[in-house]
Amino acid sequence: MSTSSSDPVIRLSGITKVYAGEGDAEVHALSGISLDIHAGEYVALMGPSGSGKSTLMHILGCLDQPTEGRYLLGGDDVSQLGEDQLARIRNERIGFVFQSFNLLARTSAQKNVELPLAYRGLGLRERSTLARTALERVGLGDRLSHKPSELSGGQKQRVAIARALVQDPAVLLADEPTGNLDSRSTREILKLFEELHREGRTIVLVTHEEEVGARASRTIWLRDGLVSDGRPVLDDDVPEVASV
Amino acid sequence: MNVLENIQTALSAIASNKLRSLLTMLGVIIGVFAVTTMLSLGQMATQAITKQLDSIGGRTLLVQPRYAPGRPYRTFIADDLNALAGLPIRDVSSTSSGVTAEVSGRSANLSLSGVKADYARQSPDVKLTSGRFFTETEARGSAPLIVLSGTTAQKLFPQQNPLGQVLRISARVVNNSGLVLQREQVTVIGVTQPASALFGGGQDSGIMPINFLWRTFTDRDSYDTLQFRVDPGADIDSVQATVSRVLERRRGEKNFEVFNFDQFVQQFSQITTVLQILLASIGGLSLLVGGIGIMNIMLVSVTERTREIGLRKALGARRGTILGQFLIEAVTLTALGGLVGYLLTVLTVTLVSLAAPSFFPQVILSPGVALLALVVSALTGVIFGVWPASRAAALPPIEALRYE
Ligand SMILES: Nc1ncnc2c1ncn2[C@@H]1O[C@H](COP(=O)(O)OP(=O)(O)O)[C@@H](O)[C@H]1O
Ligand SMILES: [Mg+2]
Numbered sequence: 001m002s003t004s005s006s007d008p009v010i011r012l013s014g015i016t017k018v019y020a021g022e023g024d025a026e027v028h029a030l031s032g033i034s035l036d037i038h039a040g041e042y043v044a045l046m047g048p049s050g051s052g053k054s055t056l057m058h059i060l061g062c063l064d065q066p067t068e069g070r071y072l073l074g075g076d077d078v079s080q081l082g083e084d085q086l087a088r089i090r091n092e093r094i095g096f097v098f099q100s101f102n103l104l105a106r107t108s109a110q111k112n113v114e115l116p117l118a119y120r121g122l123g124l125r126e127r128s129t130l131a132r133t134a135l136e137r138v139g140l141g142d143r144l145s146h147k148p149s150e151l152s153g154g155q156k157q158r159v160a161i162a163r164a165l166v167q168d169p170a171v172l173l174a175d176e177p178t179g180n181l182d183s184r185s186t187r188e189i190l191k192l193f194e195e196l197h198r199e200g201r202t203i204v205l206v207t208h209e210e211e212v213g214a215r216a217s218r219t220i221w222l223r224d225g226l227v228s229d230g231r232p233v234l235d236d237d238v239p240e241v242a243s244v
Numbered sequence: 245m246n247v248l249e250n251i252q253t254a255l256s257a258i259a260s261n262k263l264r265s266l267l268t269m270l271g272v273i274i275g276v277f278a279v280t281t282m283l284s285l286g287q288m289a290t291q292a293i294t295k296q297l298d299s300i301g302g303r304t305l306l307v308q309p310r311y312a313p314g315r316p317y318r319t320f321i322a323d324d325l326n327a328l329a330g331l332p333i334r335d336v337s338s339t340s341s342g343v344t345a346e347v348s349g350r351s352a353n354l355s356l357s358g359v360k361a362d363y364a365r366q367s368p369d370v371k372l373t374s375g376r377f378f379t380e381t382e383a384r385g386s387a388p389l390i391v392l393s394g395t396t397a398q399k400l401f402p403q404q405n406p407l408g409q410v411l412r413i414s415a416r417v418v419n420n421s422g423l424v425l426q427r428e429q430v431t432v433i434g435v436t437q438p439a440s441a442l443f444g445g446g447q448d449s450g451i452m453p454i455n456f457l458w459r460t461f462t463d464r465d466s467y468d469t470l471q472f473r474v475d476p477g478a479d480i481d482s483v484q485a486t487v488s489r490v491l492e493r494r495r496g497e498k499n500f501e502v503f504n505f506d507q508f509v510q511q512f513s514q515i516t517t518v519l520q521i522l523l524a525s526i527g528g529l530s531l532l533v534g535g536i537g538i539m540n541i542m543l544v545s546v547t548e549r550t551r552e553i554g555l556r557k558a559l560g561a562r563r564g565t566i567l568g569q570f571l572i573e574a575v576t577l578t579a580l581g582g583l584v585g586y587l588l589t590v591l592t593v594t595l596v597s598l599a600a601p602s603f604f605p606q607v608i609l610s611p612g613v614a615l616l617a618l619v620v621s622a623l624t625g626v627i628f629g630v631w632p633a634s635r636a637a638a639l640p641p642i643e644a645l646r647y648e
Contacts, residue, residue, distance in 0.1 A: 063558055064642040084562045090641075091560020102555045102645070106260055118249065119560035163559070 095164025154185030271534020276585030278527030358457030375434030386455035554644025574629025582621025
């Protein structure tokens with residue numbers, strides 16, 4: 001693994017996440033995660049279902065707060081930030097790609113991609129130009145005014161990726177982005193992530209695809225809320241069923 | 245994301261849910277409609293009556309005999325007027341009689357007013373649409389000349405010029421030989437604008453010299469009512485008291501009433517104000533119901549769109565941004581309802597004025613009422629939208645995203 005001498009984009013130390021379960025049963029989704037991710041890395045996050053991958057991604061994406069531990073994003077401690085400051089970080093420094101696309105229905109691809117820029121306060125014209133460039137980048141330059149209902153699963157996910165790219169984020173986070181896709185679309189989307197990696201993007205991707213693990217610059221294995229050293233047994237390592 | 249974009253988003257959400265939006269807005273539509281219609285009609289009626297009373301003369305005294313059971317009903321006579329001659333008033337008294345008017349197979353029951361020679365000069369508000377009034381000389385000579393009201397002329401002489409036509413009028417009168425039918429022929433010399441229904445304009449009427457009526461249909465020198473214009477500068481209340489005192493002495497008892505029109509104006513505006521308040525509060529009630537409807541639908545909308553809210557937050561929307569979005573949506577909905585309600589009011593008020601021009605001669609749509617409609621409906625949106633909106637805004641992003 002190529003270690004850079006510069007500061008990491010992401011530094012986690014002692015991150016835990018405890019969910020209050022029913023009664024006294026607490027769920028320790030993460031039990032002390034420490035890791036660094038450097039600029040330009042392409043990290044595959046793998047592990048069996050329920051091992052805490054999504055929980056970790058949500059914390060990385062500032063969508064959720066850890067119970068304990070420190071999270072430095074580009075050197076800033078985000079565990080201490082308030083609601084509005086976190087919103088700003090999500091807007092400017094994080095691009096999140098969901099398994100279930102999460103596009104606004106009845107809204108064109110272009111307008112969907114413009115959304116984070118609108119929250120950034122950019123003017124209409126600037127938004128439009130940037131959104132179009134991002135959609136062209138993911139190969140959807142001819143689908144600008146299509147609504148999500150008029151797009152295939154793979155196309156929807158590419159709109160979602162364009163929406164993350166348009167933010168020009170410090171890190172691109174994708175939680176099982178191919179979980180809802182057929183194998184052909186899966187290959188296309190994974191190829192897109194590889195290209196983005198080659199262009200210098202920092203990417204953390206949750207996946208079950210063996211080949212991604214192979215092509216990623218690093219694979220992090222999670223098991224029972226901990227980073228595991230070796231490759232765990234594969235018995236329960238099945239893809240999650242799409243929820244939507 | 246600016247306000248305009250939020251309004252656009254809200255409008256397209258409303259457009260994609262037309263039926264639901266309409267049903268939601270209905271309460272606000274009805275509320276705004278009720279409030280603004282009542283206020284406008286109230287204003288119109290008040291203005292109409294004030295104008296008419298003003299034109300009759302705000303400073304007018306009216307004396308009417310009072311009917312007491314078992315006592316003879318006594319009208320006033322010329323000597324009563326003479327007794328009041330020293331007061332700062334001008335006499336514009338008239339007498340009236342109900343007659344039947346006939347011409348070539350058509351007939352009408354006319355309320356005939358006998359007026360003094362200087363009537364035309366004293367009543368600049370009575371407008372002729374054609375012809376002329378009788379001259380003072382004609383009036384003094386009790387000429388058989390009549391000025392008809394517009395509607396009556398139309399009725400008796402459809403599709404022909406009433407001027408110069410001869411009308412047969414008749415009425416039963418009591419004279420020395422008992423009840424007899426008195427017949428006369430009179431010539432139409434003028435037509436007036438139709439009078440307001442508020443002052444008997446709905447009835448067929450005509451104006452003739454008082455001397456003619458005295459000679460034919462009514463007791464000589466008698467008046468049903470006395471009417472005076474109080475001179476400018478004179479104190480109307482003290483004049484009224486004096487008139488009352490003088491007449492009481494002459495008649496031996498207080499078997500009459502003295503009114504002034506200011507009292508009518510005041511009473512009328514009190515009545516309309518009470519009515520307006522009453523009806524406007526009913527409108528307010530339906531606004532309340534409408535507002536609760538808005539709140540309900542906004543709560544549903546927030547629940548339905550929980551994941552959307554989560555996504556927006558994931559992309560950088562702050563609490564205030566989401567609050568603003570949902571508030572603007574609620575306000576857009578209610579303001580639209582207010583607009584529709586107000587347009588219905590404009591339509592209704594116009595139709596009412598067309599249907600009853602004598603009660604509502606002029607359409608009044610004051611900017612104040614329009615502003616009120618807008619402010620009230622928008623405020624309804626704010627008041628009833630703020631709770632659902634703040635619920636939406638308070639959702640933590642990850643929980644909203646996980647919502648199913
Ligand atoms: N909101 C929550 N409340 C309670 N427990 C949760 C919640 N989210 C996740 N968990 C639990 O945390 C553990 C890790 O979940 P998750 O991060 O979704 O795993 P993965 O994405 O690797 O499948 C699981 O045991 C899951 O049941
Ligand atoms: Mg998961």
